[in-house]
Amino acid sequence: MATIDPRGGTEPFRLIAPDGTAVGDTEVGLEPNELRELLRWMVLARRLDRECMALQRQGELTVYPPFEGQEAAQIGSAFALGPDDFVFPSFRELAVALVRGVDPVQYMQYHRGTWHGGPYDPRATRFAPICVPTATQISHAVGYAMGLRLDDIAACAIAYFGDGSASEGDFHEAANMAAVFRSPAILFCQNNGWAISVPTTSQTTGEIWKRAEGYGFPGVRVDGNDVLAVYRVTKDAVDRAHDGDGPTLIEGLTYRVGPHTTADDAGRYRDEDEVQRWRALDPIERYRAWLLASGHADDAFVAECDTSAEAEVTRIRTDVIATEPPPTEWMFDWTYTEPSEPFLRERTEALGDA
Amino acid sequence: MATIDPRGGTEPFRLIAPDGTAVGDTEVGLEPNELRELLRWMVLARRLDRECMALQRQGELTVYPPFEGQEAAQIGSAFALGPDDFVFPSFRELAVALVRGVDPVQYMQYHRGTWHGGPYDPRATRFAPICVPTATQISHAVGYAMGLRLDDIAACAIAYFGDGSASEGDFHEAANMAAVFRSPAILFCQNNGWAISVPTTSQTTGEIWKRAEGYGFPGVRVDGNDVLAVYRVTKDAVDRAHDGDGPTLIEGLTYRVGPHTTADDAGRYRDEDEVQRWRALDPIERYRAWLLASGHADDAFVAECDTSAEAEVTRIRTDVIATEPPPTEWMFDWTYTEPSEPFLRERTEALGDA
Amino acid sequence: MPEVTMSAALNAALRDALTEDPRVLVYGQDIGRLGGVFRVTDGLQEAFGANRVFDTPIAEAGMVGAAVGLALAGWKAVVEIQFDGFSYPALDQVVSHVAKYRERTRGRVEMPITIRIPSFGGIRGKEHHGESTETYWVHTAGLKVVVPSTALDAYRLLRLAIADPDPVIVLEPKARYWSKEDGELTVDGPGIGAGRVLLDGDACTVVTYGAMVARCLEAAELLAGEGIAARVVDLRSLSPLDVPLLGSCARETGRVVVVHEAPLTLGMGAEITARVMEEAFDHLEAPVARVTGWDVPYPPASLEQHYLPSVERIAEAIRRTVKY
Amino acid sequence: MPEVTMSAALNAALRDALTEDPRVLVYGQDIGRLGGVFRVTDGLQEAFGANRVFDTPIAEAGMVGAAVGLALAGWKAVVEIQFDGFSYPALDQVVSHVAKYRERTRGRVEMPITIRIPSFGGIRGKEHHGESTETYWVHTAGLKVVVPSTALDAYRLLRLAIADPDPVIVLEPKARYWSKEDGELTVDGPGIGAGRVLLDGDACTVVTYGAMVARCLEAAELLAGEGIAARVVDLRSLSPLDVPLLGSCARETGRVVVVHEAPLTLGMGAEITARVMEEAFDHLEAPVARVTGWDVPYPPASLEQHYLPSVERIAEAIRRTVKY
Numbered sequence A, B: 001m002a003t004i005d006p007r008g009g010t011e012p013f014r015l016i017a018p019d020g021t022a023v024g025d026t027e028v029g030l031e032p033n034e035l036r037e038l039l040r041w042m043v044l045a046r047r048l049d050r051e052c053m054a055l056q057r058q059g060e061l062t063v064y065p066p067f068e069g070q071e072a073a074q075i076g077s078a079f080a081l082g083p084d085d086f087v088f089p090s091f092r093e094l095a096v097a098l099v100r101g102v103d104p105v106q107y108m109q110y111h112r113g114t115w116h117g118g119p120y121d122p123r124a125t126r127f128a129p130i131c132v133p134t135a136t137q138i139s140h141a142v143g144y145a146m147g148l149r150l151d152d153i154a155a156c157a158i159a160y161f162g163d164g165s166a167s168e169g170d171f172h173e174a175a176n177m178a179a180v181f182r183s184p185a186i187l188f189c190q191n192n193g194w195a196i197s198v199p200t201t202s203q204t205t206g207e208i209w210k211r212a213e214g215y216g217f218p219g220v221r222v223d224g225n226d227v228l229a230v231y232r233v234t235k236d237a238v239d240r241a242h243d244g245d246g247p248t249l250i251e252g253l254t255y256r257v258g259p260h261t262t263a264d265d266a267g268r269y270r271d272e273d274e275v276q277r278w279r280a281l282d283p284i285e286r287y288r289a290w291l292l293a294s295g296h297a298d299d300a301f302v303a304e305c306d307t308s309a310e311a312e313v314t315r316i317r318t319d320v321i322a323t324e325p326p327p328t329e330w331m332f333d334w335t336y337t338e339p340s341e342p343f344l345r346e347r348t349e350a351l352g353d354a
Numbered sequence C, D: 001m002p003e004v005t006m007s008a009a010l011n012a013a014l015r016d017a018l019t020e021d022p023r024v025l026v027y028g029q030d031i032g033r034l035g036g037v038f039r040v041t042d043g044l045q046e047a048f049g050a051n052r053v054f055d056t057p058i059a060e061a062g063m064v065g066a067a068v069g070l071a072l073a074g075w076k077a078v079v080e081i082q083f084d085g086f087s088y089p090a091l092d093q094v095v096s097h098v099a100k101y102r103e104r105t106r107g108r109v110e111m112p113i114t115i116r117i118p119s120f121g122g123i124r125g126k127e128h129h130g131e132s133t134e135t136y137w138v139h140t141a142g143l144k145v146v147v148p149s150t151a152l153d154a155y156r157l158l159r160l161a162i163a164d165p166d167p168v169i170v171l172e173p174k175a176r177y178w179s180k181e182d183g184e185l186t187v188d189g190p191g192i193g194a195g196r197v198l199l200d201g202d203a204c205t206v207v208t209y210g211a212m213v214a215r216c217l218e219a220a221e222l223l224a225g226e227g228i229a230a231r232v233v234d235l236r237s238l239s240p241l242d243v244p245l246l247g248s249c250a251r252e253t254g255r256v257v258v259v260h261e262a263p264l265t266l267g268m269g270a271e272i273t274a275r276v277m278e279e280a281f282d283h284l285e286a287p288v289a290r291v292t293g294w295d296v297p298y299p300p301a302s303l304e305q306h307y308l309p310s311v312e313r314i315a316e317a318i319r320r321t322v323k324y
């Protein structure tokens, strides 16, 4: 079967074709209820993503980076993680955060401008703060994985980053260190075709998954819009990591259907037909079709996914809107554990002034 | 034939075996006189390298990083360059500098502590200043190559760096940019087994030449102690670059027989037998044996190489020792093209004080 | 006289530089088809082609390193770093090479490189999108650093930066990109290093730059109503500093207030205070006051108004200084 | 009392920290088998094993980034950057993450990271081996920066740095690695942020740190012979600064000279001058004098004696300031 990825290149690992028919062994070790969960998460994620776009238009968020089209890449990989595995996201992994149990209202403080990207407890949810400087979170994941290995804990760290971020030196240093220290780290690249206005073809002339061999560990390219395939390759990488077999680089081919952020105008740099080609590869419709055909779910469940997502998102929306701006003193309360006298003088001056 | 590289891995491209017998097509397009030149350069380079070690012990140089053992990698690659090709060295490429016609006395000012690494005219010799921050010179080479392409000049830029330097993010960013802009750039990695005290095996678990595929351009591993093989692969890369076919990554397997620098004590971290194993792979003896056997040179020529090297090095030694410390004002004369009033005040104060 | 925004003025400066000097290149992230996230490069790729105006991979160190090689090949790169907070990965190439290359080669190789950095806060930006990086560059010998506060100055300073044989960092105040000014865009005027008195006054000199210039003028107006005549100086160039101007203003007014967004400690206010003391110690009637950002990471949008010097904070510092 | 070199004292500090706290890790380039290019980590890998003391690939950004992840996993990384000039590639990770992480997470995630940087000049080093990087770190909110000038202080400050829940940059004066001091190595004493008066005097206060401390003491001795009693203050901590001590010394002596190797512009001298003015304006009888490196790239070995503040330059500045 010729590649369905308009970008061409090596055919990615795939279990479910765009039309929902199985093209590989869909027995990935998930129970029917878990298979249904995957759909429920994707539906919730998309519903929430769209709500965030609306919230931004309504002035409730400062800027928002939508992930529509990438639900399978995020949900499939996050679902493959164990409770002790630690996620190091970039700034577009809200769907992963949901699966990890991060409170979306806390998470949204970043996009609301009421705090930076980590007001939730990163250790409790095993989800690091939102990371904006591209690729810098990858070495954090590798360091965490080095720590797990030193503690002899059978867990891993997974770093999410984009196709553009993979051009940064930080990607290289982290990948090479992960290999040298045989760290239980997974480097998950969501290749969504674009880095703001720059297409992946202008970002690199190679295939990102192939870089792994140069570092001496496995790389795999997967259809990022096939949630089952993403789950499967990520689960394999997690098992390798837990077994002490070191890092894996995963390139998930997917697409950013929306703008880079609400501040972006994608019309300036890409044609609508490209977007349409990808809408035809929609991860949710594809999986829903397979799930129904496979008999693991019925129309009632599908309908219930939508209604429960609606309810959940309405609650989140209300709570986000209710989030108050932080008190001024918070600007000073966490810079240092034990603030110095000169620092406290600034605090006093500022609060007097505020 | 099993690899002769104690480090193992992929067998490198080789034309002449350690014992001097041809194991490949030695017709690399060089005339007999050019074939003899290769030996002359290597002999001169080693003689000068050893003289520099002596000069440092005698207090005439501050620190010196010897390249003994790497003569073939440096001479073979430099000899393959055209007059318009530009070299971006690290700090160990004195042999390349010789071939490029850089005045060794000027070059040595860096090691004498009388100036930084670029008092010669980099443009005239097409040899950039000595570069110390590891891997930072690679993007300079890529930028220069981008410029050549914009000017539509059939020339290329070659960056020299070590196995350890290849771990820096700068290597990755430069290599990827070279590919994206299809720049006539050659990335020449002298894998000499060590980065100060860290063996290549602790620096990376992959093979450096294999990284090229991830970027989408050719990579080749060559026996860095086989001057003819190095010439051949570099010449091919130069031709590709001149023909507009983009970058090449070359990994030359060689060995740093001496310490990292005169300030280093290699005995603290490596066994003498490893050094001996490599001495048996000596690039000069190997090539001399082949050259004599091939009839392209006779004992008289071999003897003449030694005597002419002796004479040349004696001259260099005298001139290096004669190099005076620079006048104090030089500290201020090139920071800015048009110095500001506050800057000139500092200059006056300093010269008054000096 | 046409009215022009700072963003449009910068766009015109790039356009004119590209037109007048065939060796000028403009590159960065999203500066081609998109025209830059602030539209400063809007239409340039269309006008000059993808050879001279192009997007690069996301690799700040590589982008600046390439500029060094391009300089050796006789090209003048104008590099855009997308935001202040993303200039740090390029700092090594700037400090270790761009700033040192001319010295290293005893003047044989110049570095006519311009690095544009949309800078500072005040736009309710996300983390890493509101940083004041000037101290890192100003402390680095071998660089020049300019900060326009108006559209016409933005045009002139960027043209001067691109024409300069030495590397120049151009910090563009994002918060002022859409501010308008009347007048002809021209490169005529004083060179890099000259500040200017925007508002005369003898009670106190307020030294500032970038987006804070407008706030200082507001504060001065406010105080004029109270009978306090503040003199407002726009530095325009942070390196070199207009030390003679700082000296004369300090001697004439005897009182100085420095205002900037960067954190207090080792912000420009420290250097300006030291220069003022060196130039005018015997004339000083009050300690130089520093009204700056606090020594904390740049805060989230909801708090930035408490971080940035407000008109009231500036006015109060002037009052205190004048009363001292 | 045993005599110990600063290098040995630092080695002991690492050894004791590794012994007392099983979560401490020491890593960097060539710090394992080689024991570091200055032997500061000599024997540590042998003693504590390659799991806790190890070499990394040459990747400064990755090394510091890994320390962030290790902190999340409950480890305390002590990272060695081989030389000052090679700390720049790590600056992005330090500024964007190490310094901001605690704030970003509202105190939930601390960064007990120590970054050791053999620093400053005076050893006839090559280009990039004699840099004073303190300004870059001191201006960055969220970091602490210490600079020992003696062996005993080196031990104490490094122990305090490793024990500190916040990130600390330790700038080790290479030129003093082999200087000896008598006394017991102990962590007892004031915490990070406290400077000290090394030599009392009422004519003038000389504020300095690192390798310049010894030169300032020499200059003070010289001047004692001329009847000028200079007070010498070793800052020890550049962030936080001992502002109360600076204030009291300035008020008591009325005259201040600051000495450091870093270039003049926005070197520590600028901040110290500003603090002194804020704390003691009415007591100042002379402008604060700055005796520093020049605003040029660090020069080659043959010229460094003309770059570094000499005893004579320091003495002359004190004379001028006292005479003022």
Ligand SMILES: Cc1ncc(C[n+]2csc(CCOP(=O)(O)OP(=O)(O)O)c2C)c(N)n1
Residues within 6 Å of the ligand: A092, A132, A133, A134, A161, A162, A163, A164, A165, A166, A192, A194, A195, A196, A256, A260, C029, C058, C060, C082, C086, C089
């Ligand atoms: C070091 C750095 N440089 C530039 C940016 C600005 N920036 C934010 S997102 C982005 C594009 C990232 O593209 P990609 O990695 O593919 O992730 P995606 O946005 O597609 O999810 C850029 C350039 C940044 N955040 N960090």
Ligand SMILES: Cc1ncc(C[n+]2csc(CCOP(=O)(O)OP(=O)(O)O)c2C)c(N)n1
Residues within 6 Å of the ligand: B092, B132, B133, B134, B161, B162, B163, B164, B165, B166, B192, B194, B195, B196, B256, B260, D029, D058, D060, D082, D086, D089
């Ligand atoms: C950015 C940076 N970090 C550290 C150093 C210190 N250093 C100098 S040479 C060297 C080892 C380089 O090894 P390699 O790249 O293999 O080159 P070789 O010395 O073997 O020729 C190191 C770590 C440096 N020069 N630059």
Ligand SMILES: [Mg+2]
Residues within 6 Å of the ligand: A162, A163, A164, A190, A191, A192, A193, A194, A195, A196
């Ligand atoms: Mg992308």
Ligand SMILES: [Mg+2]
Residues within 6 Å of the ligand: B162, B163, B164, B190, B191, B192, B193, B194, B195, B196
């Ligand atoms: Mg090496």
